Amino acid sequence: MIRSKTVVILTGPTAVGKTAVSIDIARQLGTEIISADSRQFYHELSIGTAKPTAGELAEVKHHFVGHLSVSDYYNVSRFEQDALKLLHELFQKYDAVVLTGGSGMYLDAVCYGIDDFPDPPPGLRNQLQILCKEQGIGALQELLQKHDPDYYRQVDLQNPVRLQRALEVCLTTGKPFSEQRLNNPQARDFKTVKYVLNRKREELFDRINQRVDGMMRQGLLEEVKRLLPYRSENALKTVGYAELFDYLDGKLSLEQAVEDIKTHTRRYAKRQLTWFKRDDSYRWIDLPDDESLSGILRDIQP
RNA sequence: GGUGCUGUAGCUCAGUAGGUAGAGCAACGGACUGAAAAUCCGUGUGUCAUUGGUUCGAUCCCGAUCAGCACCA
Numbered sequence: 001m002i003r004s005k006t007v008v009i010l011t012g013p014t015a016v017g018k019t020a021v022s023i024d025i026a027r028q029l030g031t032e033i034i035s036a037d038s039r040q041f042y043h044e045l046s047i048g049t050a051k052p053t054a055g056e057l058a059e060v061k062h063h064f065v066g067h068l069s070v071s072d073y074y075n076v077s078r079f080e081q082d083a084l085k086l087l088h089e090l091f092q093k094y095d096a097v098v099l100t101g102g103s104g105m106y107l108d109a110v111c112y113g114i115d116d117f118p119d120p121p122p123g124l125r126n127q128l129q130i131l132c133k134e135q136g137i138g139a140l141q142e143l144l145q146k147h148d149p150d151y152y153r154q155v156d157l158q159n160p161v162r163l164q165r166a167l168e169v170c171l172t173t174g175k176p177f178s179e180q181r182l183n184n185p186q187a188r189d190f191k192t193v194k195y196v197l198n199r200k201r202e203e204l205f206d207r208i209n210q211r212v213d214g215m216m217r218q219g220l221l222e223e224v225k226r227l228l229p230y231r232s233e234n235a236l237k238t239v240g241y242a243e244l245f246d247y248l249d250g251k252l253s254l255e256q257a258v259e260d261i262k263t264h265t266r267r268y269a270k271r272q273l274t275w276f277k278r279d280d281s282y283r284w285i286d287l288p289d290d291e292s293l294s295g296i297l298r299d300i301q302p
Numbered sequence: 303g304g305u306g307c308u309g310u311a312g313c314u315c316a317g318u319a320g321g322u323a324g325a326g327c328a329a330c331g332g333a334c335u336g337a338a339a340a341u342c343c344g345u346g347u348g349u350c351a352u353u354g355g356u357u358c359g360a361u362c363c364c365g366a367u368c369a370g371c372a373c374c375a
Contacts, residue, residue, distance in 0.1 A: 049339080159333090242339095271339090272339090278334095
């Protein structure tokens, strides 16, 4: 098959300005936008995730924005399937589709695929968490050494999440995680052009700080209060929500909570940049730079 | 004006019985396969306020100056 269909990936650190650029590019291409933002999926999270506004959503059709509830179970593998299915549909109508968002692993799942594992039985993750909490991370390390000595040698042994996940797979399948984790890039029947939008660090951090202040003015605290019943959901382990839960618990002053949101958002931005840096298929664009942006359109139609 | 206290990393502060210094946070760098806005790992970045003295050697001791705070006038 001729790979005439193109996914235009526009990513970059949080607050860099992906939304506006994506809408601009999508309009010029006359196409639609798929979100790869693992927090904008949830309809209850709006202010704190800097979702596109109603006006922006009306300009270009967006997919995967607010299509889930925070109490829904979701993961990167499901996103891969959902996104591929949707791309297939959209390519009936369009030659190019814009995929935008800052969740690097989700973008990689679309570009390269992700190994398939069966869902673990309910409660297993929780059991492993309890084991770690009660007996320490050493208990997880010991279990992993027994079930998957190869992965034990590679994995970050201090990272409980990694250990828990690997054990989940080992215990569910009865086979070592490392044996099933092939990490082979999947063939795709579309072409990708990939861009990281970036700004000078100082400018980016300034935008982050201002955006957080803006979120507070828009009523982030009220949004967070409404979500108190769901605070233990994974979707609420999110910058902007966790800190305000701490404030509502009396652990922090409001001022300190807001400062923490800014700090944690800056660190998140840095982790995103680290993720994109190691993948040399991305082209980097320093905003504001209209010339490079129009270059994107030239890249798409050779 | 007087007395006292303080001045060390971006911030809050330790410390050196005199041999140019270290914690937390921030910052910076990195890892990453169903939690990924998560989770984890690594790195000290410094005119020790300024200036003169004592000393082989001063961030430390002594004097002066400057700044901040407190109290007394």
